[in-house]
Amino acid sequence: MEAVRNRIANRVLGPGDRLPSVRGFAATMGVSPSTVVEAYDRLEAEGIVRARRGSGFYVTGADLPPMALAEMGPPRERNVDPFWVSRQSLDADASVLKPGCGWLPADWMPNAALRRGLRALGRADDTVLSDYAGTRGSPALRRLLLGRFADEGLPATADQILLTASGTQAIDLICRLLLRPGDTVLVDDPCYFNFQALLRAHQVRIVGIPFTPSGPDASAFEQALVVEKPRLYITNSALHNPTGASLSPQVAHRVLSAATTHGLTIVEDDIFADFEPASSPRLAILDGLNRVIRVGSFSKTLSAAVRCGYIAARPDWIEGLVDLQVATSFGGPSPVATELIASVLAGGGYRKHMDEVRHRLARARKDAIDRLRPLGITPWIIPRGGFYLWCRLPDGQDSTVLAQRCMDENVVLAPGNVFSISQSAASFLRFNAAQLNDPRVFSVVREAMART
Amino acid sequence: MEAVRNRIANRVLGPGDRLPSVRGFAATMGVSPSTVVEAYDRLEAEGIVRARRGSGFYVTGADLPPMALAEMGPPRERNVDPFWVSRQSLDADASVLKPGCGWLPADWMPNAALRRGLRALGRADDTVLSDYAGTRGSPALRRLLLGRFADEGLPATADQILLTASGTQAIDLICRLLLRPGDTVLVDDPCYFNFQALLRAHQVRIVGIPFTPSGPDASAFEQALVVEKPRLYITNSALHNPTGASLSPQVAHRVLSAATTHGLTIVEDDIFADFEPASSPRLAILDGLNRVIRVGSFSKTLSAAVRCGYIAARPDWIEGLVDLQVATSFGGPSPVATELIASVLAGGGYRKHMDEVRHRLARARKDAIDRLRPLGITPWIIPRGGFYLWCRLPDGQDSTVLAQRCMDENVVLAPGNVFSISQSAASFLRFNAAQLNDPRVFSVVREAMART
CATH class of the missing domain: 3.90.1150.10 (Aspartate Aminotransferase, domain 1)
Incomplete structure (x- = not known):
């Protein structure tokens, strides 16, 4: 029964499909035909399959289970x-x-600046208060981000930035653009737990790379590219979650070289960037936003209540991501949120x-x-x-x-x-x-x- | 070449997989073996496959194309x-x-109430301004929604509502919960264009039901349930987009009866509810939120800049949707947005x-x-x-x-x-x-x- 249920849950058997013959399934499972008959009968009693005289058992489709993320990974x-x-x-x-x-306690956040921003919003144009934003999000906030990238030595253009509803949603959109069910994705071991949750929702295979105090174990990473043929690697280069470690220049160079050789795309989640006392190596900067995609947000440093993230990547990928964000969220972050964030960032405070x-x-x-x-x-x-x-x-x-x-x-x-x-x-x-x-x-x- | 490219694009062939033998593929495609050899050689020149001496051609994985929604449907x-x-x-x-x-022009929206709400937010607790919301979103706004449902004759409990980042995102989460690539989904013909865009992102098969001035053509709907074995039907019952029609009581009853017989789930996007002069039939109310899921938002009536939607459904589905929203967006709408909406809705204005x-x-x-x-x-x-x-x-x-x-x-x-x-x-x-x-x-x- 469990085996049939799993095939239905995994969509191997769909509504209207015939179950394997009793004799054939008994051989597959290494059980007696009478055991299979009994299981099929019970499944019929539950309404999950229906017998057609002389023709076998068929899936009714009445019981296709919903996606339960908590059950999808290994037990x-x-x-x-x-x-x-x-x-x-x-x-x-x-x-x-x-x-x-x-995250930081609420009383560590720049609440006075947020209050000033809210008061200023109360005087903004009607369009800011009640209209949809453009599909790429606030031009003012994108310009601010481009300026910060330039200060780091990462030149980028306006068509390389997309604002999203959160940093997590930024990664989710990238997964939608680049992954298909069954693809393989590399993560650090240990890594931020929600990367695993997110990747389960995309039904991909997750492979962990042992993490060292200077980044992923470069030899293990190189070997995994050969053996596992991953499509994507998701990491935090600076102040890695959960270890707090930062990538060394040598590991950064080896990781990016291997990725280039094997055609791997990298998502660099740079959410902790502003906590660094001085900047450590970044894959996105080394690579110039070619095969590395930068993701960030303001939730850790400015406000987690004002939801906004961003993606910086190749212009053609951004164009595809714009369509995906329209299709799945009808646009990006709230203009109220982006105005508020831009006002806090632009102020010297x-x-x-x-x-x-x-x-x-x-x-x-x-x-x-x-x-x-x-x-x-x-x-x-x-x-x-x-x-x-x-x-x-x-x-x-x-x-x-x-x-x-x-x-x-x-x-x-x-x-x-x-x-x-x-x-x-x-x-x-x-x-x-x-x-x-x-x-x-x-x-x-x-x-x-x-x-x- | 096109055939191989398509197999790679559709993940039928993955990195490291061997291409079909020249002789076999020539037979499949009805072309001469020399044509296949030439195609494989060109694909190798492009770096998409690699020859191994005496062993055939293998996919390199260097060219897996991103999901281009604009190319996915029929041309x-x-x-x-x-x-x-x-x-x-x-x-x-x-x-x-x-x-x-x-949407409505910005000067039709309740901007004065929004401005009052923003000023009030400027005096809110630090936690509202800078902390994450709970996973189901603002209890105050959920209570307001439950009160409105009760007024319509739809009893529901707090564990049956989830706030989301938008109405579109609400439907997207439901698709993630209930659909897998290759499933079939019914929509009205005509229907809101973004339903098609969203469903393409889920890689499902879309089947249209002719739409009449009193809802979907009930006979066509019943027949499609038998022939197409759909997993989901997405519709607007009231003030349907694009036609402005509303469901008649007779069609509502037939649609829900057929859905019940065939185990179909229905998403009723109720985004235009508040524009009705008096309430027309709703599938969610007839059904009592069993197999019908209600979706709504405030973008059309209150503000499209303050992003927030909601889902009302069976408690076990809501529980699964909470996990999915945490995994893919780390929570729902901005607490700033939900406070603002609750303040406008709670005011008599x-x-x-x-x-x-x-x-x-x-x-x-x-x-x-x-x-x-x-x-x-x-x-x-x-x-x-x-x-x-x-x-x-x-x-x-x-x-x-x-x-x-x-x-x-x-x-x-x-x-x-x-x-x-x-x-x-x-x-x-x-x-x-x-x-x-x-x-x-x-x-x-x-x-x-x-x-x-």
Whole structure:
């Protein structure tokens, strides 16, 4: 029964299709024909198939199951599902502590500038308040981005930028443009858990590349291009999620060279760029936006409530992405959002805000390391910026078990295996240094570890 | 060469796969082996395949083409592409007249209420300004929607509503949940052109049902369920786009009965609901949100700049949609957008605004009909509400040709065949009665017709 159900779920058998003959299916499954007859009869009782006299069993189509992302990947314990951390964090009420979440507390954000921007919007033209945006999004914000790219040494033109509803949606659109079900995609191991969730929705095969303190293991990467023939590689080069590591110039060059040789496209998710004290190597800059696509957003540095992301890529790809965004969302981000972001970025205050955030985060990372060490929890590396600390637990501790126990105490942790395709990070936790100011986090974690 | 390229484009052949043998492929294609050898050699010269001595030709994977939506459907003239109207309308500058577009002019929208809402947002909590929303979106806005559903006689619970980034994105998420490439989907013929664009992105087969002044042709619908075995039907029941027709009670009952018999799911896009003078039959209400999914947004009545849509459906489907929205957009609409919409809806002004819009539209529809008739352009039906007029051209006029000529004069029309799967609407145009106040529209159309 399970085998037939799976074939229906995977669309191997569609409505109206005949099931395999009893004799043939018994041979395939290595069971007796009477077992197959019994299974087919039960499926008929459930309305999933229908017998036609003398002609066999047919799929009714009454029970095609919906896409359940949580069931699509390899089986996992429920709490290391890639959705666990996001859903627990996003839906947590104010009493829940979130040292595992992926964003700054609201009071770290440039709220005064946002309030000024909202007041200015209240005086904007009617068209800004109630009309659709153009298909590529606010020209003012795209110009601001082009200026920032030029400052980094990345020349680009207006037809190489598309604004999107979020950074995640930017990657989703790229997957829609470039991937088909069954394609292979490389990610870092560990990598941001939502890359896995997103790729499952595209029904592609995910292959992990071991991650080192200077980027992906270049030899493993080169070998995977030969063996796995991937279509895409998705990565964070700067302040990698979850490790906080940044790409070295040597690894950047090897990765891009191998990608060029094998015709691989790379998505570089640059969402943590503004947290860097000084710029580290970027694949998009080395490559000049040829086979590397840059993705970014303002959710981590400016506001997660004002949804907006962007894609910088080859003009012909941007043209295809515009069509896809019209088809699937009827355009990109809200003009209200893009006006608000442009007003904050254009004001001189944003640079000052980020200077302050970087200093505050440097202190927070140091404090966090000092308070975790007495618990036997040690950072894998000391990141040069950002809020993530990828930490190893004392011997014998399992981060999944720990996360479950701490959730019972209203503390959301980010257990290592939600980030790991190979499920080899059970002894790691990702901490957010900006979300550790309540001492209860440390006592809850200590007590949870003591129960092992 | 074309045949091999197509197999690569459709992922029938993937990187590393061997091409069919020369002899076998020659037989398949009905050409001589030397023709196949020549084609394979040229493909090798282009780097698309590589020969291995004594072993045949293999796909290199260097040239997997991106998803080009404009090429995916049946071939069409460029200007009756389903993207033509949206892209011309969305990217038009202020000098362009848009009698073919699908929205109200900005000065018809409740801009004063939006300005008040923005000022109030400037005084909101930091969390509203800079934090992510919960995964289902603003509880206040969902409660408002539930109250409106209850007023219509549609009881629903909080776990049956999900807020999305737009109405289009709502349908896209549903397609992701329920469809797989190759599935069949029914639409009305004619239907909203972006349904076709969206469904192309999902790589499904689209089947059109002839549309009548009281809804889809019920006999054709029933027959299609038997013959085509569709997975989904997408429609507008009230003030259908492009015709302005509304579903009759008899057709509603027949459609829902047939859907129930055949296990079909229906998406009812209710985006024009608030334009109706009095409520017409709804499949979602008859069905009680069992196999019918309701979709809506605020873009047509409140603001297209404040992006937000919603889905009302069975709780288990909503749960799956929440995961999909987290995976592909990291959540739904901006909390800034949902707060703003909730503030406008909760204020008593919205009901008054819609009363005024309905009266103004009734006058605009009458004026438009009076001004089109002298040109020989006549409405297919007189709609009971909304801004669309589906009009027949005089004999011998082709709306596609007309739309091209008028575009040269900076007037965007909506030619019939962009709405028609069967391409049988060449003599129709969709006019937007609210976008016809400039008399230049009529003179440009008259002159374009005179050139035939």
